[in-house]
Amino acid sequence: MNRTLLGALGALVLVAIGLFWWQGRAIEAPGPPPPEPAPTAEPKQPDVLPSADVADMRGPALPxxxxxxxxQKRFARYxxxxDSIITRNEMLSTRVNSFRKLDKDGNNLLTFEEWAVTTVDKFDKADANGNGQLNAAxxxxxxxxxKPRKPRCNC
Incomplete structure (x- = not known):
C-alpha cells in the first residue's frame, strides 16, 4: 500500500515538474510592430565647410x-x-599547417602512411643498397x- 501511494505521489510530482517546465518554455507571440517615426524636414546643408581654430587644442593621448x-606573448599568439581565454580550437589552430603538410591527398584524414612519410623517406634515404634493411653504418x-654545446661559464 505504501509503495503504491509513494509511486502515485512521485508520478504527480514528475507531472507537475513537467508542466512547469513546459510552461516556462512557451514562446510569447510578438506584439504589433512599433509605429514608424514621422518624417522630418532635412536641414539644408551649408555650401561652405565649417572651419575651426585648432591652435590651442590637443587631441587624445596616444596609447x-x-x-x-x-x-604573455605566447598566450597572445594562441x-x-x-578574449583572454584559449579554447581548444584556438589551441589546435596552430597545428593546421603541420597537418596539411602531412595530409598528402587532402581528404582531411591522416592515414598511417601519410603520418609516417618522414620516417619512410628517412629510411629510404639511409638504405644505400636498397635491400629494405639497415645495417649499423x-x-x-x-x-x-x-647542436654544438655552449661552453659553461666558470666564473
Whole structure:
C-alpha cells in the first residue's frame, strides 16, 4: 500500500515538474510592430565647410606600447579572438599547417602512411643498397644533427 501511494505521489510530482517546465518554455507571440517615426524636414546643408581654430587644442593621448613577458606573448599568439581565454580550437589552430603538410591527398584524414612519410623517406634515404634493411653504418646516417654545446661559464 505504501509503495503504491509513494509511486502515485512521485508520478504527480514528475507531472507537475513537467508542466512547469513546459510552461516556462512557451514562446510569447510578438506584439504589433512599433509605429514608424514621422518624417522630418532635412536641414539644408551649408555650401561652405565649417572651419575651426585648432591652435590651442590637443587631441587624445596616444596609447602606449606595453612590454609583454615571453609567456604573455605566447598566450597572445594562441588567443585569436583576444578574449583572454584559449579554447581548444584556438589551441589546435596552430597545428593546421603541420597537418596539411602531412595530409598528402587532402581528404582531411591522416592515414598511417601519410603520418609516417618522414620516417619512410628517412629510411629510404639511409638504405644505400636498397635491400629494405639497415645495417649499423646505414642506421648511423639517420641520426639528427647535434647542436654544438655552449661552453659553461666558470666564473
Amino acid at each position: 602606449e606600447a606595453i612590454e609583454m613577458s615571453k609567456e 588567443d585569436r579572438n583576444n 646505414e642506421f648511423a646516417t639517420t641520426r639528427s644533427p647535434t
